[in-house]
Amino acid sequence: METLLNPSKTPFLFVPKTHFFKPSLLHPSFNPRPHTPFTRRPLSVAIICKLKTSQGRKNDGKNNNISKKILLSDSAPELSNEEGKAKAESGGGAWRVIRKLPRKVLSVLSNLPLAIGEMFTIAALMALGTAIDQGEAPEYYFQKYPEDNPVLGFFTWRWVLTLGFDHMFSSPIFLGTLILLGTSLMACTYTTQIPLVKVARRWSFLQSADSIRKQEFSDTLPRASVKDLGVILMGAGYEVFLKGPSLYAFKGLAGRFAPIGVHLAMLLIMGGATLSATGSFRGSVTVPQGLNFVMGDVLGPTGFLSTPTDAFNTEVHVNRFYMDYYDSGEVSQFHTDLSLFDMNGKELMRKTLSVNDPLRYGGITIYQTDWSFSALQILKDDEGPFNLAMAPLTVNGDKKLFGTFLPVGDTDSPNVKGISMLARDLQSIVLYDKQGKFAGVRRPNSKLPIEIDGTKIIIVDAIGSSGLDLKTDPGVPTVYAGFGALMLTTCISFLSHSQIWALQDGTTVFVGGKTNRAKAEFPDEMNYLLDQVPEIVESPISKQPGSIGA
């Protein structure tokens, strides 16, 4: 009760706007009713505050306060009606509808079931995209989903090709749903999450024991003091606000802000991905050892925002391509030694690439992704060296196989016989004679000759070629920033925002609290804290004269 008469402790602190108006509100005529539930007060105060500002500070008379309150609340609708009447005839009705349209669209977009439906649709479309083979020629779909024998009774190739399911992840349906989800994200953040933050940041004190008892968790401490409770809560990491007999404490407010961060991070990722899709350059090339290529010749644009840079005129020279092997013979790593030259022939950079270690220059990145066998250098009967081109042979599985053929004898006759050489990697070559029988295995650089059908072969060198992928992508920094933000904000949103209210009524303290995420552990935590509140044995009334006297 003392707080209502004491001007320095007016209950208007919670609404941030009002502390500007404090002096004008300390009016003796202001007479709030003592036991109104707390929620009604803020509205009446706010209206009076607004009244003051709109009128300037001219009318400070007692009666004007109340009368103005009545007047303006009646007159406000009239004004808008007059306004409406004035404009209604002249197409103002349409103007009002258009002005209301963004609001209506926003409220439709930020509807939660709509967002859930969109997410389901995207998940279903993605699942369909993995079930249907992507990127094949139309004949493949004619064969796989024939019209005379439709899959599941209705699914034919017409569905696949008209709806764009053969390139699902760039089809209009999928991209359209993604865009819709993006707009829903933005609408939801604006309309629902930001106001939630404003509400959560307010300090709201509960003034009646009933409203405290209605909380999810509530308890009563028969002989305790609210101040002791405040100290214990502070020790447990809560931010405590004490105002007379009532207390408000909270913890983990970051957990309320973090979901907004999650939505913003997702929007950032979507924006960055759009930039990548429309503004990057890609290309891949297989370069034999010793040859070179110009970057600009290899890179092709992916979208309408792609613009080439100066770095595209750089020439790349493959100095050497080599592979590392395990003891068992399996490939362990491939390396390419590259040099970059500019148009004048000056060497700009030299680096050895390997699979998880790309080369970056001028915004362009070169990745080592593949390898191939270019040519086999041999000496035949000490003549040469001859370069025999190696061709890839199809084998089941992902192992590679290359082969070449050295004709022996009459090269003009239709049935040319010769020596075949096969290799799985650059390490060893397997040789077969004219009848196709196994002749031997030789390693390049061993200089060991082999005699097959009267011809002496020495394998001098196995020349590999490097499979390189080039790429420039302007969206990558944005996407990485979005990734980092998403990881961080998802972790933070794990925190639970707990709020505790307490009210001292005589010697009893009523405690109530709620939390938004850790609902299972909250009662235990609260019980643990409340157990620590000391019990007051003497009555507080007998204590008071002593404290006032001192």
Next chain:
Amino acid sequence: MIFSTLEHILTHISFSVVSIVITIHFLNLFLLVDEVVGLYDSSEKGMIVTFFCITGLLVTRWVYSGHFPLSDLYESLIFLSWGFSLIHMVSYFKLKIKKRKNNLSAITAPSAIFTQGFATSGLLTKMHQSAILAPALQSQWLMMHVSMMVLGYAALLCGSLLSVALLVITFRKAIKIIGKNNNLLNQSFSFGEIQYMNERSNVLLNTYFLSSKNYYRYQLTQQLDRWSYRIISLGFIFLTIGILSGAVWANEAWGSYWNWDPKETWAFITWTVFAIYLHTRTNKNFEGVNSALVASMGFLIIWICYFGVNLLGIGLHSYGSFTLTSN
């Protein structure tokens, strides 16, 4: 040589302990043995032994092969069962501090057991040898990406199973009507509830048995619901970090952070479904049964993502593929 025998020993120990623990659990459930408490303690000790065995197994493989033990399907299965036993340990110790019985052990322990059993059984013997790492996998990112993904799967699977349990308990009456002959199931659940009620209040039990049965069932479903939400939130964080670190790794290794590879796409579908779960919980009306339905769908989707895609054996993640025919 020492390491391979050590690995062998640890595998066999963990498998035997795991079989014993599961036998004890079933005895607990069906035979209503009187020394319930004593056996319960020993099953908990068995789970602790299993945890240390699997940890030892993983460390041994790491030292022996020189790379982090997560390069093929067998190793990731061992890691998954390690994840389950880790969750079991954490929830056991957390609830032990508060002196409450660990109801979650009914979910986490059997999951660890079955995964470990499947991994060490005869179905995948030809993969037990630690294989050498392909060039694309020789990166520091391997540790972070795959471990986060598998831990995320473990947590999400636990949470979804809790939601499935919630659904079963809520609709037990309907199931009872459908499966009248299924006495075993009814017995096991009623036993579980009786145990729960003993925990909560001994006094009320005798007098208010029938009417409080519904109340205690409500309490049980509430607790399952809340634990499921917390565990799924944790699993969602791990899954997010795993997917994003995989995307960054792909960008470093192959030049693009998202290739719509089947495994990537299904991981994204899993992420989307659990995001739907978290969003349904914001609305008070959808809490409880609806969100549990979404989480149950998530359970199936995780298995498709983890196992089903590997059966196809195509795409960038083909290291995890295997053929079902045992050799």
